[in-house]
Amino acid sequence: MASGADYIRKVKEQVKEVDPKEVRPLVESPNGAVIVDVREQQEFEEAHLPGARHVPRGHLESRIEGAVKDRSARVVLYCASGNRSALAAHTLEQELGYENVESMTGGITLWKDRGYKVEVPRRLTAEQRERYSRHLLVPEIGIEGQMKLLDAKVLLLGAGGLGSPTALYLAAAGVGTLGIVDDDVVDLSNLGRQVVHSNDRIGIPKVDSAEQAIGDINPDVEVVKYQTRLDASNIMEIIEGYDVIVDGVDNFPTRYLLNDATVRLKIPVVSASILGFDGQLSVFAPYEGPCYRCLYPTPPPAELAPSCGANGVLGALPGVMGVLQAIEVVKLVTGSGEPLIGRLLLYEALGTTFTDLKVRRDPECPICSRDPESISSEEMGVFPDYEDFCAG
Amino acid sequence: MSKIKIPPVLRGSTGGEKEVAADGDDVGEVLRALTEQHPGTQVQLFGEDGSLNRYVNVYLNDEDVRVLDGLDTPVKPDDTLVILPAMAGGR
Numbered sequence: 001m002a003s004g005a006d007y008i009r010k011v012k013e014q015v016k017e018v019d020p021k022e023v024r025p026l027v028e029s030p031n032g033a034v035i036v037d038v039r040e041q042q043e044f045e046e047a048h049l050p051g052a053r054h055v056p057r058g059h060l061e062s063r064i065e066g067a068v069k070d071r072s073a074r075v076v077l078y079c080a081s082g083n084r085s086a087l088a089a090h091t092l093e094q095e096l097g098y099e100n101v102e103s104m105t106g107g108i109t110l111w112k113d114r115g116y117k118v119e120v121p122r123r124l125t126a127e128q129r130e131r132y133s134r135h136l137l138v139p140e141i142g143i144e145g146q147m148k149l150l151d152a153k154v155l156l157l158g159a160g161g162l163g164s165p166t167a168l169y170l171a172a173a174g175v176g177t178l179g180i181v182d183d184d185v186v187d188l189s190n191l192g193r194q195v196v197h198s199n200d201r202i203g204i205p206k207v208d209s210a211e212q213a214i215g216d217i218n219p220d221v222e223v224v225k226y227q228t229r230l231d232a233s234n235i236m237e238i239i240e241g242y243d244v245i246v247d248g249v250d251n252f253p254t255r256y257l258l259n260d261a262t263v264r265l266k267i268p269v270v271s272a273s274i275l276g277f278d279g280q281l282s283v284f285a286p287y288e289g290p291c292y293r294c295l296y297p298t299p300p301p302a303e304l305a306p307s308c309g310a311n312g313v314l315g316a317l318p319g320v321m322g323v324l325q326a327i328e329v330v331k332l333v334t335g336s337g338e339p340l341i342g343r344l345l346l347y348e349a350l351g352t353t354f355t356d357l358k359v360r361r362d363p364e365c366p367i368c369s370r371d372p373e374s375i376s377s378e379e380m381g382v383f384p385d386y387e388d389f390c391a392g
Numbered sequence: 393m394s395k396i397k398i399p400p401v402l403r404g405s406t407g408g409e410k411e412v413a414a415d416g417d418d419v420g421e422v423l424r425a426l427t428e429q430h431p432g433t434q435v436q437l438f439g440e441d442g443s444l445n446r447y448v449n450v451y452l453n454d455e456d457v458r459v460l461d462g463l464d465t466p467v468k469p470d471d472t473l474v475i476l477p478a479m480a481g482g483r
Contacts, residue, residue, distance in 0.1 A: 275401075298446040300448075305478075355474065
């Protein structure tokens with residue numbers, strides 16, 4: 001009976017081996033070649049060749065087709081020193097019919113000794129793996145998407161009806177930085193729907209109350225508080241640097257101001273509004289889809305602008321709309337699915353109907369038909385006759 | 393009869409109805425039939441010159457009539473019109 005070392009030697013005689021210097025150009029331009037790391041998960045996570053796919057040798061037969069579908073493609077396997085990859089190459093050729101398989105001599109050890117570049121993936125801590133375990137299982141999010149969420153900066157305008165559920169779910173989702181703009185304090189009348197606040201925090205600023213609730217859910221999240229009203233004097237300073245803005249503000253002047261500023265800075269806005277049993281939702285991605293002014297060129301007069309007066313709302317309605325906003329944010333950050341760009345979703349709770357309407361870019365839009373640089377601070381949020389309407 | 397979906401802010405003028413049926417061959421005719429049934433909607437939908445107010449969006453099924461032929465857009469009996477003014481409530 002041959003020893004293990006003899007067997008490996010014999011296999012190596014039968015497979016084609018390739019020197020790392022010949023593999024190096026493939027990292028830059030693969031030309032159809034696929035580099036496969038056959039080591040264990042932990043070894044792969046420590047460092048691997050840039051762009052390498054990972055198929056541990058123990059799962060070779062069951063997973064190789066997921067990584068390399070075309071059996072005639074050039075496949076370069078590597079491991080730590082060149083033994084496991086030779087054995088895997090032998091299996092691919094002899095048993096699975098791959099026609100053009102090579103094993104990299106010396107493995108990643110020799111690769112590193114030569115000073116060639118490796119990719120060191122960022123890793124989640126054990127606690128994060130547990131906390132985000134359900135996200136990690138969803139292919140559309142996975143570890144890459146979760147990393148994007150942890151790196152994301154999302155600004156919530158308002159910690160009220162809509163801002164409450166978005167704050168809670170985005171915190172739970174692990175959005176790394178959550179900015180919150182709100183100048184209000186928690187009031188008993190808020191608690192019927194603003195679920196981020198609580199009885200024992202009545203009277204304290206909403207930004208502080210929300211920060212506490214977020215911290216209780218997920219200490220990974222950094223909260224940036226802005227205890228102020230968003231207006232023309234502070235908007236650019238506050239919103240710059242955020243990846244996505246969640247609009248739940250309660251008045252038209254701020255919505256138009258926000259639109260103009262975000263078009264100028266090219267920041268997508270996930271926008272929702274609520275009244276009674278009705279909700280509206282859309283995503284305004286500057287220059288990719290329509291902006292708020294394309295949808296609503298002119299604000300309605302006071303009698304048709306319900307936010308100007310005291311109006312009721314079903315407590316759970318902002319829950320539905322705010323959670324839909326949170327989902328759109330996660331989609332935008334992770335690049336998954338089809339965000340609600342160029343569409344307006346209407347939810348009518350009494351009849352339980354959802355209506356999806358198309359929203360087109362207006363080629364004559366006073367804001368987004370122009371270059372962002374040409375939108376001046378003076379004209380942002382401005383309407384010629386707006387003072388007659390509603391001061392919010 | 394076409395179906396018109398009435399937004400919350402106009403329901404005070406339609407006796408609380410969320411949907412109203414109205415006849416007409418184009419968007420303008422259907423909307424005018426609505427204003428005849430519920431005169432309170434007239435000033436909310438139309439300006440003094442008879443054109444649609446700019447702050448009111450009207451959709452034929454899922455398409456904004458501004459990208460179709462506006463009030464002249466033909467309407468079939470099984471079509472749905474959605475009237476949609478902007479809303480700003482968030483709290």
